[in-house]
Amino acid sequence: MPVLLALEKLSNKEDNDIKIDDNLLNTANQLISDQQQRYGRVLQSELIPLLKENKVNLIYGEPFPAEIQKSITRYFLSQVMAFLQPVYLNADSDFFPSNNELYFLITLKNERKRRRVLILNIPSSQLPRFYKVESGDETFVVFLDDIVRFHLDRIFPQAEVTGCYSFKITRDAELDLKDEYAGNLSEQLEKQLLKRDLGLATRFLHQPGIPASVFELLKKIVQP
Structure with missing residues (x-):
């Protein structure tokens, strides 16, 4: 997508011969959307049922069974909670969501019934994305x-x-590798790739249902 976005910008300039199809970006976005929909269908209708046949229960989109809740709470209190870093949001917030990191956007009402909005990190960089519990x-x-x-x-x-x-x-940045360079190529590649963590947001995935006013606030945080 960063390459396509860069090509689109270049095609709009009059001083070059680069031209791309007007519908190229829309086509790419549609393909990505179709792939994500297919992933969801395969997971729900094929993979999860096959796992259950082999007594492996992937808990996805359903409440935790009662028999594993105590174990999960012990794990949360002993391992997970220490890594959580809530950040309260307002119009002046300078929070910068990291590239490819998962977050929760949370709305609260305090004792005075005032709404607060915050971002809560999911510490998948410090802990495994999945937790396994054996029961029987x-x-x-x-x-x-x-x-x-x-x-x-x-x-x-x-x-x-x-x-x-x-x-x-998902953040990205164009790779700028010159034909002539001094030094090690792998070092240059590493420096260019590091720029992507601070690049522009090229994809914004979110759970549906976010209130409109909160969504507008989040968009300003994501891409000021």
């Missing part, structure tokens, strides 16, 4: 983000959680 002859596999979501009342005991929505930002 069955195995349960749960997502780290679902563990965090399950314990929001413990994270914010003095407030009412009115909404919780996951989102992720």
Whole structure:
């Protein structure tokens, strides 16, 4: 996508011969959307049922079974909670979501019934994305983000959680490798790739249902 975006910018300039199809970006976006929809269908209708046949329960989009909740809470309190870093948002916030990191956008009501909006990190860089629990002859596999979501009342005991929505930002930057360069090529590549963590947001994935006013605030944070 960064290459396509760069080509589109160049095609709009009059001083070069680069031209691309007007519908190229829309076509690429549609292909990506179709792939994501297919992924969801395969996961729900094929992979999860096959796992269950082999007594492996991937808990996805459903409540935690009662028999594993105590184990999950122990794991949350002993391993997960220390890595959580909530950031409250307002119009002046300078929070910069990291590239390809998963976050929760959370809305709260405090004791005075005032709404607060915050971003809560999912510490998948410090902990495994999945947690496994054995119960009898069955195995349960749960997502780290679902563990965090399950314990929001413990994270914010003095407030009412009115909404919780996951989102992720993909950032990118054009690689600028010159024909002539001094030094090691791998070092130059590494420096160029590091720029991508600070690049423009090229993809914004989010859970549906975010209130419009909160969504506008989030967009300003994602791409000021």
